[in-house]
Amino acid sequence: MANFAIDAVKATTYDAIVIGSGISGGWAAKELTGKGLRTLVLERGRDVRHITDYPTTMMQPWEFEHRGQLPLEIRKANPIISKCYAFYEGSAQFFVKDAEHPYVQEKPFDWIRGYQVGGKSLMWARQTQRWSQFDFEGPARDGFAVDWPIRYEDLAPWYSYVEKFAGISGNKDGLPQLPDGEFLPPHEWNCVEKYFSQKMKDHYKGSRPIIMGRAAHITKPQPIHLQQGRAQCQHRTICERGCPFGGYFSSNSSTLPWAAKTGKLTLRPHSVVHSIIYDEKKGKATGVRVIDANTKEMMEFYARVIFVNAAALNTNLILLNSTSNRFPNGLGNDSGVLGKYVAFHNYRAGISGDYDGFLDMTTDGKRPNSPYIPRFRNVFKQETDFLRGYAAGFNAGRSSYSDQSGIGADLKTSLLNPKMGGWHVGSHMMGETIPKESNYVALDAGQKDPFGIPQLKISVAYDDNDDKMVKDYLEQMTEMFTVAGFKNIRTRDDKRNPGLDIHEMGGVRMGKDPKTSMLNKWNQLHAVKNVFVTDGASMTSTSTQNPSLTYMAFAARAVDYAVKEMNKKNL
Amino acid sequence: MQRRSALKSMAVAVGGLMALPGWASGWNRTTVQSARFLSAPQDALLADVAETILPATDTPGAKALNVHQFIQKMITDCFEPTAQETLKKGLAAVEEKARATYGKSFAEGDATQRTTLLSGLNASEDPTLKSFYSTVKNLTIRGYMTSEYVMTNLTKFEFAPGRYHGCVPVTASSKTLTEKK
Numbered sequence: 215m216a217n218f219a220i221d222a223v224k225a226t227t228y229d230a231i232v233i234g235s236g237i238s239g240g241w242a243a244k245e246l247t248g249k250g251l252r253t254l255v256l257e258r259g260r261d262v263r264h265i266t267d268y269p270t271t272m273m274q275p276w277e278f279e280h281r282g283q284l285p286l287e288i289r290k291a292n293p294i295i296s297k298c299y300a301f302y303e304g305s306a307q308f309f310v311k312d313a314e315h316p317y318v319q320e321k322p323f324d325w326i327r328g329y330q331v332g333g334k335s336l337m338w339a340r341q342t343q344r345w346s347q348f349d350f351e352g353p354a355r356d357g358f359a360v361d362w363p364i365r366y367e368d369l370a371p372w373y374s375y376v377e378k379f380a381g382i383s384g385n386k387d388g389l390p391q392l393p394d395g396e397f398l399p400p401h402e403w404n405c406v407e408k409y410f411s412q413k414m415k416d417h418y419k420g421s422r423p424i425i426m427g428r429a430a431h432i433t434k435p436q437p438i439h440l441q442q443g444r445a446q447c448q449h450r451t452i453c454e455r456g457c458p459f460g461g462y463f464s465s466n467s468s469t470l471p472w473a474a475k476t477g478k479l480t481l482r483p484h485s486v487v488h489s490i491i492y493d494e495k496k497g498k499a500t501g502v503r504v505i506d507a508n509t510k511e512m513m514e515f516y517a518r519v520i521f522v523n524a525a526a527l528n529t530n531l532i533l534l535n536s537t538s539n540r541f542p543n544g545l546g547n548d549s550g551v552l553g554k555y556v557a558f559h560n561y562r563a564g565i566s567g568d569y570d571g572f573l574d575m576t577t578d579g580k581r582p583n584s585p586y587i588p589r590f591r592n593v594f595k596q597e598t599d600f601l602r603g604y605a606a607g608f609n610a611g612r613s614s615y616s617d618q619s620g621i622g623a624d625l626k627t628s629l630l631n632p633k634m635g636g637w638h639v640g641s642h643m644m645g646e647t648i649p650k651e652s653n654y655v656a657l658d659a660g661q662k663d664p665f666g667i668p669q670l671k672i673s674v675a676y677d678d679n680d681d682k683m684v685k686d687y688l689e690q691m692t693e694m695f696t697v698a699g700f701k702n703i704r705t706r707d708d709k710r711n712p713g714l715d716i717h718e719m720g721g722v723r724m725g726k727d728p729k730t731s732m733l734n735k736w737n738q739l740h741a742v743k744n745v746f747v748t749d750g751a752s753m754t755s756t757s758t759q760n761p762s763l764t765y766m767a768f769a770a771r772a773v774d775y776a777v778k779e780m781n782k783k784n785l
Numbered sequence: 786m787q788r789r790s791a792l793k794s795m796a797v798a799v800g801g802l803m804a805l806p807g808w809a810s811g812w813n814r815t816t817v818q819s820a821r822f823l824s825a826p827q828d829a830l831l832a833d834v835a836e837t838i839l840p841a842t843d844t845p846g847a848k849a850l851n852v853h854q855f856i857q858k859m860i861t862d863c864f865e866p867t868a869q870e871t872l873k874k875g876l877a878a879v880e881e882k883a884r885a886t887y888g889k890s891f892a893e894g895d896a897t898q899r900t901t902l903l904s905g906l907n908a909s910e911d912p913t914l915k916s917f918y919s920t921v922k923n924l925t926i927r928g929y930m931t932s933e934y935v936m937t938n939l940t941k942f943e944f945a946p947g948r949y950h951g952c953v954p955v956t957a958s959s960k961t962l963t964e965k966k
Contacts, residue, residue, distance in 0.1 A: 274944060276933040281855075404951030448945040484931055545824050581949035618926060620901050629930060630939055634955055710834040774948075 225517065228254040228480065230776075231502050231517040233532065235489050236333025238749040238765040240465030240473075241376065241521035245773035246521070247478040254515055255470075256485040256504060258524075262308075262336065262357040263467045264443075268456030270304040273414045278303045278490035293605040297714055298326050298554050300337050305454040308336050318658045320673035324713040325527065331483055332466035333525060334716070335762075337454040340430040340462050342382050343586065343605075344373050344393045348593055349757035356601050359555055359649040360725040362754045366393065372767035380463040380766065382441050383583070384428030392425070392588040392759070398433045401583045402424040405572040405612035406637045411585065413698045420591075421639040422694070424608060427586040430463035430763075442468055451580045462582070484508050486665050489536040490520060490745065498785075499545070503664045519744045519776050519785055522722075523769065526750030527556075527655055531670045533732075533747075534657050546739035549729050552722060554654045556674055556758045559717040560604070560645030563684045563707050565691045567700035569610065569637040576612050576634065584609035587641070589758045591686065594702035600682035604645040605758035606691065612637050619686075634771055643687040646758045647712075648679055649720050674712045717761055719753035744785045746772045822869050823857055823876075830876050833892050836923045837899040844939060847929050855928035856921060863928060868920065875917025878905070 217634040222552045229251035232242045234678055239255060245448055246253040261267070275281060282303045289296045292312045301309050310327040330336040347366040354361040370393070376397040385400040401427060403411070431447040432439050439445075444460030444467055453462050460467035473479040484507040491514065493500045502515035522529045530553050536545035584607055591603030614632035618625065647653075653675065657668035688705045695703050712718075725731020728740035737752050739745045748769040779785045823831065835847035835856065846854070860868050879902065883891040887898050894902070906918040929935055936942040 274933065274936070275931050275942070276936060280859060281861055281927065281931045283859075283863050284863060296879060316822070402949050402951040407951070446947075448947045449949055450945045572952075575952050576955050578950040578953045579946040579948040581951075621838055621922075622840055622896065623842050625926075626842060626844075629839075629926060630844075630935075721905075 227516040228252045230519045231515055232521045234523035235331045235465055236525055237335040237762050238769045240469035241766045241769035242521040242523055242773055243473040244469040245770050247473040247476040249777045252478050254480045256487055257331050257483045258486040261483040262330045262332050262466055265458045271455045271458050294324050297324055300454045306421050316669055318661055318671040320671050321675045322711040323672040323674050324711045326716045332464055336456055340673055341760040342428050342430045343759035344395055345757050345759050346391050346393050346766055347757060348391055353755050360730050363724050363726045365594050369767050372771040376766040376770055379438055380430055381432040381537050382428055383431050383433040385426050387425045389423055391593050401581050404577045405575045406569050407585050409445050409700050417697050422590045424585055424587050427583045429583040432461055442472060449580045451582045453582060457672050459497055464542035479589040488667055494540050511531055513711045522747045523749045524717045530655050530748055530749035546732055546741040548741050553656050554651045555649035555723055556653045556655055556720045557647045557649040558712050559715040560647055560680050561715040562710055563687050564642040565705045566589045566640040566645055567695050567703040569639055569700050583660040600679045601648055602646040604683055604687050606641050608641045610637055610639045641691055644758055645683045645757050649755055655721055719750040719756050722747045724752050735774040737768055746776055748772045821857055827876050834921060837903055837927050838922055838925045847925050850932045850934055852925055852928040856924040859924055871917050873914055875911055878914055
């Protein structure tokens, strides 16, 4: 029987384990397998294979039973996820239903999740702006959180590395606050957007540039994309159903199949990670405890190096739940900051209006992207009574309408002969929230999830800085819209809960000092050198840019470092 | 219809996507399928009401495109339960008014009589009848305009345009319908 036990351990031992298969986990898997490591990827949800598991991707509007609308029963049973803009009849299969995975809202928090192979990389909005020197220098300059242990220059080559493989469209705009990348051709502007950009350039003398968003869409396939089996974006704009062309970047269409081709990948869906196993004698992590989601059986897998990419808050949960004599408060948590300094993006405010120019012009086709207003507040120096700033989306469009007041043949004629409406413009803010100790997540020992794991207690809220930022965004955008001659300007603060931005970050922050941070400059736990965190949990501060591209760059960079350290026998 | 056939074959080519895999069964037709709550005569009357709102002309009307079935499906699955009562009460009122006003059933009325009667509901002081009319009218329009026949034959719907041009002159063919999610 001794032989049997040894074989059992051997069969469950890999060179590396990656927890999570989303945007950052997919990259960790690709890089680890690409460097020859036998890698186990653990995913708590079901498998979703590229193309074959996108059940709604080719469905026409009339093929949906409720023409896209979700039944009342489903909406009532899922009040949280129903708030998410991307949750509808064509995409519901990829979102976590409220009741299935409960959590504790110490303060209101709308936690939007996708538990399946590929995670949220299937339904993301695909904006991929690089962070800049102003973002990495932010905490040190403005005196909040802790200083990042890296600067833009450390990450720049890794941004280039992941951009080329993922396929990022964009224009080289030459802005220090939003560095250029390795871009495929940018999406096209429409007349009103182009006009707005030019008008703002003239009026603000270049201090408020408006650019085309950089997005993870293959606008012109390169050999590396064709080798992945991916094709040009078809502009269907139904991305969140899963893209059969691989037109946008997802783990499912890109990194995971690439990792599988090496023959080194083992993907294990239905594997809910309970905790990371720490061996006090060896002074390092030796493996991962997993609960099989189908059988509820607890099992263990072993590896030399572990990457935690469970998505920010679940990464916090796993580390908090990984306790031992050495780490009674969570793995690597000597500083006591694990779970703290959680931050996110503030999407509360928006503005819209009409434009009565360009009535002889319109658009043709659909665009899965829109222009972007990089942060212009407090970038080069502090200039307002709030810290940091906001980026914003902007877009213009023209739609048709028909008079629906009649009845009978007249109504039918009206419906089938729509008239062109005027141009509409709109924008929404993406504000940087300040990481604070009081914004935290913790385990609620009294409440267990269906797998017997303590539920995550989330205590995250806006503060005065956020309120001031909302006010400033609405004032500045109103001014900009007015300067552009837009009419019927309408502003809103929807007072949404944190979380609905789907950009939760922090809790396992990077830093120079192990006394005040969890990870070093290589995304490596200060106290447990063979455990790396390269998802949103690792973020020291949040910037205003969409974070996914940065997670990809961190994952690739950290694997490169980890494998070099393994080869030097340091891990 | 050629474009549609081409899309269908593309769907098959990329993996037979019309069949839902097992894990999606919580979200497919059979499990979301719900009981119809209207009797056969009520359903027939609803079809006539929808047909009055969008009648057959040189193109099919609401009835031929089964818009009444869509209405019942939506009211059953996507509306508060009170909407079912409102629909039934509204249908009963339609039939009653038809007999009281014209001495015959709604179905037997001519187009002018039917139209006048429904327009009367819209102007009614009774909130139930007003709500009945506006709900049925909105769903008739939605069901008709998003039907396969209308989208493929009467309006310019494109599933995968493969392009975006930001500044093109307005022409007669500029009237596009964007896809409802």
